[in-house]
Amino acid sequence: MSTTIVTARRPFDDSFTIERALATGGYEGLKKALKMTPEAICAEVDAASLLGRGGAGFPAGRKWSMLRKNPTTYLVINGDESEPATFKDHYLIERDPHQLIEGVLIAAYALQVTQAFIFIRGEFALGLERVQAALNEAYAHGAVGQDIFGSGFSVDIVVHPGAGAYICGEETSLLESLEGKRGFPRIKPPFFPAAIGLYGEPTVVNNVETVSNLPWIVSNGGAAFAALGAGRSTGTRLFALSGDVLQSGVFEVEMVKNTFRDLIEAPHLGGGVKGGRSVKAIIPGGVSAPWFYPEHLDIPLGQDEVAEAGSMLGSGSVVVMDESRCMVRAAWRITKFFSRESCGQCTPCREGSGWLERILYRLEHGGGRIEDLDLLLDLCDNIAPGLTWPPQQTTICVLGPSIPSSIHSGISHFRDEFLAHVHDGGCSYDR
Amino acid sequence: MNHFSPELRAKAEALVALYPQRRSALIPMCHLAQGQDGYLTEEAMIEVGELCGVTPAEVRGTATFYDMLHTDPVGKYVVGICTNIACMLSGADELLEHAKGRLGCAVGSTTNDGTFTLEETECLADCDVAPCVQVNHRFVRTTTPEALDALLDELKSGGRSDEIPPHGTLIRVNRSVPLQASKDAIVSERTAMRDAQAQRAEAAK
Incomplete structure (x- = not known):
């Protein structure tokens, strides 16, 4: 038994068409919303206790409430899904664009916004085509544009393609990119675009999965949503499972009611580790997150539960690495990613990521030195002082302070492997 | 004399009209220009700059920040193989070597x-179909060397052109309508809404 909210149309091959959407309750949530006051919708979202599904997990209702004091000008949807091993928004964008558009429209009405942008990473060519086609259908259906469904409310949606940059998932960088500039994150404060957003105007930025939950919340009520899950983690959540599991994929599970072990081992979810091997480490919440180990497998999939254990639920991705894997190689590859994707504004991140990557490269390829281990940690400490979690920040955005996670995790728990690379030029794993 | 074809020029002007500030059209317009030429030519950057109200240097400076915008010629098919963590665990480095x-x-x-x-x-x-391979930003889901070889052969002999257009063409679905919500309607709607909100707030006191 499982509750599906955002993947309810999964059984249908034509889930992305307006015919299928309309045959399965599509735009009914919007019609109901248009008969409510904007405040009443905000109250339902508050009651649902919907946490943002992008990575930071900030309550969507609270984000919106900042806007209610300060009339919103723009709504921007973040579909720049690029956190490594995260592919749940990809699923929602390609498979259910009408649910996304309906969610955008409900949010736009609740915030009284007249123009919304759906920013989708450029690498999703099919997703961009599907959302544009769905938007054209929605305009023809009277759901978007002037006086939608005869409600007197008017709103336009624009689909905006990105052009390939991880950093644009950071909301202020995304806004810069949407303004036609390089994706440089903006200096904080202000911490929220609700104060100064797109073109300097008050703006709300919400994740694709976050708004995709809105049609269900309006149709069924915030209380029904809050009845799912436990504590602060309500509703369901999409988990993108990959790596050494038999069945990788996007799974919608009720928050908190399942553990990492359930996700990895349950026959209808991950189906177990490949080759009957055991788990060596898992990366919860994206490569920015500190790693978990077998002793963490019974932690529930809830935002606070994972945070208390020293990591984050983040973007909802889970990468499984089995006992045959080399942790030096894993740390090197993740660091190489950050090094390639650093936007270059801040010295600790720009210089640090490349330096760390070169050290890990030589460790992985047999040229490492014993002092490299301390040097790695010292450099990490320069980017995120104290190597605490959540990290201290020396940079404009959190990309930099995310770099140490995998290195610190690797050296702390698999020091022997790093030493083997120094002394023997490699380890017995992965070869 | 425009570098953009008349059709492309019309599309680019329609694009500018979608945004409150025209510079916002810069990146989507660069995609459109790549659709015409396969990559971002010098002439195209001049025209993008003219339409978006910035200098060609600003267009170049912005475009070069992004992986998908190429200021030098590329092949008809750009084959991208991901080697990040999930793909690495599924043999991406080996697949890249093979390619x-x-x-x-x-x-x-x-x-x-x-x-x-x-x-x-x-x-x-x-990441659930790893290692992940894209051709011109279309997911092709060829995870083995054999499947990749077969795909490359097929592309070379002109196959799958419906599914995978030449490099540069990104979104083949055009927006069907310009912005609909009229500015006057929005202003009066906003005013009415603010009044109603104030009344409700007053009534709630």
């Missing part, structure tokens, strides 16, 4: 006949 040998070109370079450019990419968000 290098098969195409006879290094990562970041183009085959002599101009057909293929090989790229090593970061996560493309399709």
Whole structure:
């Protein structure tokens, strides 16, 4: 038994068409919303206790409430899904664009916004085509544009393609990119675009999965949503499972009611580790997150539960690495990613990521030195002082302070492997 | 004399009209220009700058920040192989090595006949079909060397052109309508809404 909210149309091959959407309750949530006051919708979202599904997990209702004091000008949807091993928004964008558009429209009405942008990473060519086609259908259906469904409310949606940059998932960088500039994150404060957003105007930025939950919340009520899950983690959540599991994929599970072990081992979810091997480490919440180990497998999939254990639920991705894997190689590859994707504004991140990557490269390829281990940690400490979690920040955005996670995790728990690379030029794993 | 064809010029002008500030059209317009020329030419950057109200240098400076915008010619098919963590665990490095040998070109370079450019990419968000391979930003889901070879052969002989257009063409679905919500309607609607909100707030006191 499982509750599906955002993947309810999964059984249908034509889930992305307006015919299928309309045959399965599509735009009914919007019609109901248009008969409510904007405040009443905000109250339902508050009651649902919907946490943002992008990575930071900030309550969507609270984000919106900042806007209610300060009339919103723009709504921007973040579909720049690029956190490594995260592919749940990809699923929602390609498979259910009408649910996304309906969610955008409900949010736009609740915030009284007249123009919304759906920013989708450029690498999703099919997703961009599907959302544009769905938007054209929605305009023809009277759901978007002037006086939608005869409600007197008017709103336009624009689909905006990105052009390939991880950093644009950071909301202020995304806004810069949407303004036609390089994706440089903006200096904080202000911490929220609700104060100064797109073109300097008050703006709300919400994740694709976050708004995709809105049609269900309006149709069924915030209380029904809050009845799912436990504590602060309500509703369901999409988990993108990959790596050494038999069945990788996007799974919608009720928050908190399942553990990492359930996700990895349950026959209808991950189906177990490949080759009957055991788990060596898992990366919860994206490569920015500190790693978990077998002793963490019974932690529930809830935002606070994972945070208390020293990591984050983040973007909802889970990468499984089995006992045959080399942790030096894993740390090197993740660091190489950050090094390639650093936007270059801040010295600790720009210089640090490349330096760390070169050290890990030589460790992985047999040229490492014993002092490299301390040097790695010292450099990490320069980017995120104290190597605490959540990290201290020396940079404009959190990309930099995310770099140490995998290195610190690797050296702390698999020091022997790093030493083997120094002394023997490699380890017995992965070869 | 415009560098953009009349059709492209019309599309670019329609694009500018979608945004409150025209510079916002810069990146989507660069995609459109790549659709015409396969990459971002000098002439195209001048025209993008003219339409978006910035200098050609600003267009170049912005475009070069982004992986998908190419200011040098690339092959008809850009083959991207992800080697990030989930794909690495599924043999991406081995697949990339195979592709290098098969195409006879290094990562970041183009085959002599101009057909293929090989790229090593970061996560493309399709990690359940790993290693992830894209051709011109279409997921092709060829995870083995054999499947990749078969695909490259097919592309070279002109196959799958419906599914995978030449490099540069990104979104083949055009927006059907310009912005609909009239500015006057929005202003009066906003005023009415603010009054109603104030009344409700007053009533709630």
